[in-house]
Amino acid sequence: METTLINRKDAKLSLAHLYVGFIAVLLGGIAGLLQTFVRSGAITLPAGIGYYQLLTAHGVLLALVFTTYFIIGFLYSGISKTTGTLAEGPRKLGWAGYYVMTTGTVITTIMILTNDASVLYTFYAPLQASPWFYIGLALVVIGSWISGAGMFRQYRNWKKANPGQLSPLFSFMAVMTMLLWLIATLGVAATVVLQLIPWSFGWVDTINVLLSRTLFWYFGHPLVYFWLLPAYICWYVIIPKIIGGKIFSDSLARLSFVLFLLFSIPVGFHHQLLESGVSHTWKFIQVTLTFMVIVPSLMTAFSLFATFELSGRQKGARGLFGWVKKLPWKDARFFAPFMGMLIFIPAGAGGIINASNQLNQVIHNTLWVTGHFHLTVATSVALTFFGIAYWLIPHLTGRTLTKKINLLANIQTIIWVVGMAMMSGAMHTVGLLGAPRRTAYTTYGDYPDALGWIPYEVAMAVGGSFLFIGILVLIYIVVHLSFFAPKGVEAYPIGEVADQAERTPTILENWKLWIGVCIALILFAYTIPIMEIIENAPPGSPGFRLW
Structure with a gap:
């Protein structure tokens, strides 16, 4: 296994992002x-x-700050590993993006802690926060664009130095992830800069609330795939190396990421199925496009389990499921991400329900939706990120993952799975009973049917306690791997493509083509609806504060 450390300056850039991300995990937890x-x-x-x-x-701290910082830190490390040491320009852009993001994160966090921005993670108008909350969010987005520009530049440098060659799979996926993020965040940047900041400063009296929600969900759904794609990078590229196998298909991996770019952005209306002001025709079109995302998800599942089976067969596995025994279950680098993969099965099924017009009528704005998010980003994505951290941090710090810490990491994974099963399971169940999300109902008098929910609320509290214990264990592991683990060289596991895999078509790296198709789909899905929202806008309603 390759054990060469990445450049020390590049490691510092990645570590700076990871540390802010894990501080956010602790505070958000x-x-x-x-x-x-x-x-x-x-x-x-x-x-x-x-x-x-x-x-x-x-x-905000967990779904936005932790994920964004971790993803950028992880992607920069992988680009450095697969394309070579970062050039001075991309590294400077990485640090510039980090400082802009961190400035915005500090401003946003202060506004939340001073109770000047209790507008929830979606910050829907007409709820109104301090203008500095929105300015902080804008800085986070702008900083991430700068960081993305650094990755794009490093990738372009590699392509120029290696004309006609297929780019490294990790770097291709990293660029695709940041491209999706860049296109998606145009929506939230537009509503924050053009609507919410002027409104919160009092420069305008009213804003188009439906337009602001539409622009948010133009961003909000691809945000889910911004979380997921780095986890998929781990599943496609890292896990095969850890289990001693090879990547099943390079072309299948690239195609799945292309499809995620095309079908994850023009689908925000499936989060607005019960909102008036958007025609049923456009909701139907975007729901149809939403279901297209299932295709690359199933491709990913096929590719991963094909990798597992082929690896097991090479190690002598027999029978239909004999390969399962050959997987390295005691290796936390594999165990945590694999549990994330496994839980993504019910998480994906829940997503299909959320996106279905008829079924959405039952669970819309209930705790079912909150439970679904906790299975996707808080379990599938989070466990994969934790598994990455267990080898990435010691690789970057020049230390090693010891047997004791590996065992503790496996225990942390089990704690997390048990806690999330209790909490998310209760959320799904009580959501089917009609319990609303975004509320603090706790006593019998708060809601007529609260008596039947009390056991579920207790299950959520117990599950949440398990999860917080898991966070404390995680933070201990992160600190130990950063500063106290034995000095050494921890491998950065980059998988190799199987010898029998088909050659990857060059069209999959035709960026102009796929960006053009993506823009065409977005224009098709959003141009007429947004024109109708603007033309048919009511006079407006004044904003109000939640407290």
Whole structure:
């Protein structure tokens, strides 16, 4: 296994992102734990802390800050590993993006902690936050664009130095991930800069609320795939090396990422199925496009399990499922991501329900949706990211993953799975009973049917407690691997393509083609609906604060 460390300067850039991400995990985890205790009636918040203040902090810190920082840090490390040491220009862009993002993150966090931005993770208008909250969010987005530009530049440098060659699979996937992010965040940047900031400063009296929600969900759904694609990079490229196998198909992996780019952005209306003001025709078209995303997901599942089986057969496995025994179950680098893969099966099934017009009527704006998000980003993605951290951090710090820490990492994974099964399972169940999301109902008098929900609220609190214990164990592992683990060389596992795999068609690297198709789909799906939203906009309604 390749054990050469990446450039020390590149490692520092990646580590800076990872550390901010894990600080966000700790702070967001505290907010989440307190939320579950409030909902179960176990505690009353002291010092004037509001439930929705915690809810906003939990969502922003974990779903936005942790994921964005971790992803950028991980992708920069992989690009450095597969295309060579970062050139001075891309590295400077990486640091510039980091500082802009961090400035925005600090501003946003302060606004949440001072209760000037308790507008939830979706910050829907007409809820209104301090203008500095929106400015902070804008800086985070702009900083991420700068970081993405650094990756694009490094990739372009490699292509120029290696004309006619197929780019490294990791780098191709990293560029595709950041391209998806860049196109998707244009929507949230537009609503924040053009609508919410002027409105919150009082420069305009009203805004088009439906337009702001539409622009948010233009971004909100591909955000899910911005979370997922780096996990897929791990599953496609890293895991085969860890299990001693090879990548089943390079072309299948690239094609799946192309399809994710094409079909994950022009589908935001499936989050707005119950909103008036958008015609049923356009909702139907975007729901149809949403279901197209199932195709690359099934391609990924096929490719992964083909990799597992071929690796097992090479090691002497017999029978239909004999290869399962050959997988390295005691290796935390494999075990944590694999549990993420496994849980993505019910998570994906829940996503199909969410996107279905008829079934969505049952679970829309209930805790079912919250439970679904906790299976996708908080389990499938989070466990994969944790598994990456267990080898990436010691690789970057020049230390090793010891047997004791590996065992502790496996225990952390089990704690996380048990806690999430309890909490997310309760959320799904109580959502089917009609429990609304984004609320703090805790006592019998808050809602007529609350009596039947109390056991589920307790299950959420117990599950949340398990998850917080898992976070504490995770933070201990991160600190140990960063500063106290034995010095050494931890491998950066990059898989090789199987010898029998078909040659990858060059059209899969035709960026002009796929970007053009993506833009065409977006224009088709959004141009007429947005024109109708603007033309048919009501006079407007004034914003109000949640507290």
